[in-house]
Amino acid sequence: MLEHQDDPQHLETLLVATSEFAANAIVVVLADAGIEARAFGTIQGGLGFALGHHQAGWGTPVQVRASDLQKARQVLDQARRDSVDINWDEVELGELETGPTHVADGMSFPAKLAFLVTAFMIVLLLIIAVLMMFN
Numbered sequence: 001m002l003e004h005q006d007d008p009q010h011l012e013t014l015l016v017a018t019s020e021f022a023a024n025a026i027v028v029v030l031a032d033a034g035i036e037a038r039a040f041g042t043i044q045g046g047l048g049f050a051l052g053h054h055q056a057g058w059g060t061p062v063q064v065r066a067s068d069l070q071k072a073r074q075v076l077d078q079a080r081r082d083s084v085d086i087n088w089d090e091v092e093l094g095e096l097e098t099g100p101t102h103v104a105d106g107m108s109f110p111a112k113l114a115f116l117v118t119a120f121m122i123v124l125l126l127i128i129a130v131l132m133m134f135n
Contacts, residue, residue, distance in 0.1 A: 008067035011038070014076075016059040023060035026076065030064065033075040037064045 014037065017023035023039035030037040041060045064072045107115070 008065060010066045011063040012066045012069050013061045014064050014069065014072050016061045018059050020060045023062050026062050029079050030062075030072055030075060033071075035064055035068045035072050035075060037062055037072065 015026070017026060017039070020039060020041040023041065027037045027039050039060055039062050106112075
């Protein structure tokens with residue numbers, strides 16, 4: 001039987017990101033380099049709270065196979081070095097659409113109707129509740 005440290009398929013924590021968004025961005029960078037990675041988030045992370053506690057600390061852990069750990073560290077180091085040197089004046093972002101834009105004029109009729117029916121039912125139930133208290 002192999003120990004986890006000797007198993008190249010065993011997942012190792014590469015780092016603990018401060019948010020699920022950051023963890024998933026790191027997973028994408030690693031995937032571009034051919035390294036399979038996973039971000040293990042929590043329901044709280046989806047709500048914008050960094051509440052997931054793991055052995056490696058608070059946040060969202062990013063894990064890779066033990067056999068890819070060194071290469072993943074090198075890829076992230078290279079990505080950090082490359083991102084500092086981006087000259088945004090040279091980046092082609094595409095053309096802005098100059099056509100007419102549709103501006104929504106509020107809620108649709110079915111949404112307004114549903115809102116009014118809901119408000120009416122709440123008021124009606126409150127009136128019934130108050131009447132029942134005095135009977």
